[in-house]
Amino acid sequence: MMSSITSSFRSRFVSIALTLAFSVAVTANNRNTSKPNIIIMLMDDMGWGDLGAFGNPAMETPNLDHMAAEGMIFPNFYTANPLCSPSRAALLTGRLPIRNGFYTSNAHARNAYTPQNIVEGISNTEILLPKMLHKAGYVSKIVGKWHLGHRASFLPLKHGFHEWFGSPNCHFGPFNNVDTPNIPVYDGAQMVGRYYEEFPIDRKTGESNLTQLYLQHALEFINRQAVTGSPFFLYWAPDATHTPVYASRAFLGTSQRGIYGDAVRELDQAVGALLQRLRSLGLHSNSLVFFTSDNGAALSASLKGGSNGPFLCGKETTFEGGMREPAIAWWPSHIPPGTVNHQLATVMDLFTTSLMVAGVTPPISTPLDGIDLTPALLHKGTWDRPVFYYRGNELMALRYGHYKAHLWTWTNSLQEFHKGIDFCPSQEVRGVTTHNQTDHTQDPILFHLGRDPGEKYPIRQTSKEYIQVVTDMKMFVMLHKRGLRPGQPLLNWCDDAAMNWAPAGCEKLGKCLKVPKSNLQECFWPH
């Protein structure tokens, strides 16, 4: 078994190097279907093991399981970074955060995101998916969480989306509007209220109707597009499964799993309602729907967090629990129903794939990290390609075939761990789930994820298998680094004056707050 894998591994090496270089030049000219609608459903902190179809013991997601039965499961689907903002930036740019700037260089290998005091956001030099799709006549809406920067120039409508209902940041709070403002909710270019004020979340009961709002805005958009007939891109990004986890009253207490499960059940039902609407409008066979999540379940949230199934650790880490995502593709009469596709795939592939199905030529001059998944979706082929696991400015690990090589290991610092922040509760793999940032670049820790999906049994460094595979892995690393021009790090600077004090539209609502004096400083990223 070993020798056949490693020999095919080696023989494919040259072709991969070639296909990676040329993949973005493939055009979709020869497609003969009308432009399909594209819906990307991106969950927040939902883990690989949270759906029935992915083995959650509660098996409470009948709509998603049905979507899988009618569509295709990707069990090897990855995010680009085990934290929200970089993952979302990667999805919408088709590029690793190290390229698009959604990382920090304040410290080594730290996850960074866009908290309320972040100064910067998505760069104008990045061309986002909705802007690309617009060339092909697509109308685009984002519903839910943005998280690519909340100051005016970074908002969705400045980056190609035509419509937005949702919020620029996480729904943390309630804040006092004195040292910290509550997060605004936008409809279009203007705020329409704030979380915990016009958009209540009951921190005690977990009640909030936000998922219902996100569902209604999505349905209403689909209805309108069905009338106009122009193709649409809907980026549906509800955040109910991110702490503080919430659900509507009708769902509270309905899950076996507590409030987290209530949130999952509501999202599951919303997914069912969206697919049903596509069906009832006759759009189903002309709509590609992709369901996934931004990063692994937040195990540090213990009973309020999700499940990463049999995988190691969770959110914030580059173990499988932090990076591997539930993924279902649905496109009736195109994607064969009830299929499993083992293609290694990433959120960045959704960028390239969306362009391909829309018949848009990807930008030639911009290095993309996503590949076109349509051969996989249409069951006509798969690609051999490496997947890179980043944490901030460091390439922590890579996967090729079934092998994963850890170049660096780290969970979090002992200091943070002793505060009670545990990314791997009740799990420990000696020398692997380290509390020091440990450099293995010379002798990577190698796992075979087919035999050992839980990353428990490192392959012996003296074995023939190890030597062969690691040699190739090091070549991939070298090629990747050689071709990499890191973007300017955008997540280095924080300032209380940058918070959501007076978003556009606040005047009309009488909700403008006083902007404090600037106190620009390097953001502190503990993980």
Place this chain on the structure above:
Amino acid sequence: MMSSITSSFRSRFVSIALTLAFSVAVTANNRNTSKPNIIIMLMDDMGWGDLGAFGNPAMETPNLDHMAAEGMIFPNFYTANPLCSPSRAALLTGRLPIRNGFYTSNAHARNAYTPQNIVEGISNTEILLPKMLHKAGYVSKIVGKWHLGHRASFLPLKHGFHEWFGSPNCHFGPFNNVDTPNIPVYDGAQMVGRYYEEFPIDRKTGESNLTQLYLQHALEFINRQAVTGSPFFLYWAPDATHTPVYASRAFLGTSQRGIYGDAVRELDQAVGALLQRLRSLGLHSNSLVFFTSDNGAALSASLKGGSNGPFLCGKETTFEGGMREPAIAWWPSHIPPGTVNHQLATVMDLFTTSLMVAGVTPPISTPLDGIDLTPALLHKGTWDRPVFYYRGNELMALRYGHYKAHLWTWTNSLQEFHKGIDFCPSQEVRGVTTHNQTDHTQDPILFHLGRDPGEKYPIRQTSKEYIQVVTDMKMFVMLHKRGLRPGQPLLNWCDDAAMNWAPAGCEKLGKCLKVPKSNLQECFWPH
């Protein structure tokens, strides 16, 4: 949420106490279907997380997943003991091992089984499922592993089965036939060879065609019964996923998971072939097929063992990983397709359920631990009932609703652990995965398996939830113990003279070996 669960928990208490007492007196007189065939497919050491439909990342079990899509998944299905022989004895008697004698009293809370030097086996006072079904005209065959005792009086044909192809013990070996004989393989009442001799298993490559033999014998039996028209009971118990794990040449190297996955793939394909045969013979809507496993995956086998998904520990332990089993019921046009049923169920229920569908009145005078699952199978109702987790002579834990109370915790002794035998690799829940047998009977460790399927977060003993639930749990324990008359322990005595030296039929084959002098001694059970 908590109060609603605990109040319904309390209110149902009286009715359960009543239904448990009376359940065995319910007859199946009012059934109006013809007697369905019954097939129980019992895997060996296969874990809850080994099938695609139960979230195995390899998702390599298309036939079983299809069976689930056409049938019903039971995510809360349990064995009676986390080891093979007691589990199998429980299935075939409908009774806990503590009642049917498949336990040891040599030491406290030790798993015992029927190794080759075991002296005793299943008692004549136990009435096994095939014997009961015979009253309704069923013809019964066991294909595969028996494991209820290998001396002449304990064999399947002495306990109600009409046919047998398979072996009385595990396929350990090869032995030297001097101090230990190789295990015999029987066809009917006589041996037809021995493992590693006429029935080869290549310990180096893992190659063996035994699963194919077990498949052929099952297909041939089904074919014959289709002709005679009498209802049949097929107990299909292949053992390819028990160490030493094996697969046929055609399957070797075909799985992402290594040899264990090869074995799973071969079993999956065999299940597909069996269901297909039922279909092609027109028997499908008159055949109830139930697929499950005897205990959790053997995590101590590391890469040669299976997966228990998100559950804690594995085989030998009474954590969920040791006791919860994959379970699929299939009965086209009776069982609604693609359903999930959260009924708490056990292998012992297969006894009672089989009698019910066959229209056989369960024995009134024998206390049974299994309930009739037909209301669950036909989607007409579920039962509230406790599930008991035994290890040898000790009630280690019980589950009721979503709650599980550990009365005792133990993984294995530090001495065994330091030998490298680890039932919970890379998992540790402090105070829970103990290496001392720890008595919690006064203050059980309580988990809510809905919120916390991984048994990581004990419920605080001072909480209202804990106090209410534990009070009820203690009542269940008291009632259970009050109604329990332990059987004579059958797994106490070992003797080299009891080994398979000269099984029936050995003369014809020239394979009788010399029986050594008796050296009767208490068996040693380290776990």
